[in-house]
Amino acid sequence: MLIVSCPNCGITAEETEFHAHGEAHITRHAVGSSDDQMETYLFMRKNPKGVHFERWRHQYGCGKWFHMARCTMTLEVFGTYSAQTYSPPDDLLARIDARRPGWREAT
Amino acid sequence: MSDPVSALNNAHYGAGIAEVSELGAVGMITLRGDINTRGVQKGAVDVAGVKMPAPLHCVTDGSAGIAWMSPDELLIMCNYADVAKKLETLRGKTAKVHALAVNVSDARAVFELRGPHAREVLAKVAPVDLARDQFKSGMFRRTRIAQVPAAFWMPEEDVIRMVCFRSVAQYVFDVLSVASQPGSEVGYI
Ligand SMILES: [Zn+2]
Numbered sequence: 001m002l003i004v005s006c007p008n009c010g011i012t013a014e015e016t017e018f019h020a021h022g023e024a025h026i027t028r029h030a031v032g033s034s035d036d037q038m039e040t041y042l043f044m045r046k047n048p049k050g051v052h053f054e055r056w057r058h059q060y061g062c063g064k065w066f067h068m069a070r071c072t073m074t075l076e077v078f079g080t081y082s083a084q085t086y087s088p089p090d091d092l093l094a095r096i097d098a099r100r101p102g103w104r105e106a107t
Numbered sequence: 108m109s110d111p112v113s114a115l116n117n118a119h120y121g122a123g124i125a126e127v128s129e130l131g132a133v134g135m136i137t138l139r140g141d142i143n144t145r146g147v148q149k150g151a152v153d154v155a156g157v158k159m160p161a162p163l164h165c166v167t168d169g170s171a172g173i174a175w176m177s178p179d180e181l182l183i184m185c186n187y188a189d190v191a192k193k194l195e196t197l198r199g200k201t202a203k204v205h206a207l208a209v210n211v212s213d214a215r216a217v218f219e220l221r222g223p224h225a226r227e228v229l230a231k232v233a234p235v236d237l238a239r240d241q242f243k244s245g246m247f248r249r250t251r252i253a254q255v256p257a258a259f260w261m262p263e264e265d266v267i268r269m270v271c272f273r274s275v276a277q278y279v280f281d282v283l284s285v286a287s288q289p290g291s292e293v294g295y296i
Contacts, residue, residue, distance in 0.1 A: 008177070008178055009162065009163065009177060009178065010162065010163060011163065011248075013234055013235070013250065014234050016234055016251070017234055017250055017251060059256075060249065060250050060251040060256045061177075061249045061250060062176070062177035062178065062180075062249065063177055064177060064178070
């Protein structure tokens, strides 16, 4: 079971109060993109064993979206951060570096 | 004017380890906007008649109250009969700020769990730490009750009030009744 902290309202709760919505930081290819780009946007998803970045929503709580970095193997939650960003914050990346040396090469 | 009818018409279950009651028609106004701005806060406080709650908390006084729902949402509680007038006043007071106020009284149901085992009954159906030193009077928690969304607070120790959507009122009443059936004390909290 994941223990999740919502960065919007500050509640820490177990995962059933939240809902996962898939891989984060996906480039939204739209008008003018190629078929390959559109396919990537719609269907191509990472399925890493290890560090993963996802979009989540505080479904039964404040109702807000946010991002979460977690390990798909151990279910360790590295941290949550604002939905209003294109990439994970540096301090979170540093924390993951400390916990999972070499994870960037593996992804 | 026709009489207001609540979801379960004051249904009551008193044979278990905690008393479960539906509280009838309760006045509720949802106020969305930047609740950290003075304009929004002043409107809410003036209309509700209680102070502004801190995040994740509520301030209640009898039927009057304000609950902190999310970073951009407040729930104002009052007598059912007063909603229309209060809503008009609130809309006037927040006319110049970016905010939205709506009467949601008929979209909701309100329950009360009462008795020394009230915390225990709630802990069976909500993923929340209800230990006495963790969940305290004055806190307001949006979460789920079994399979549906709900929010609750404790106006006083051993009394829990709960808001849910009207469409799931019967489900919530049944879940709370089953969770408080005789002999089901856990004895942990
Ligand atoms: Zn939240």
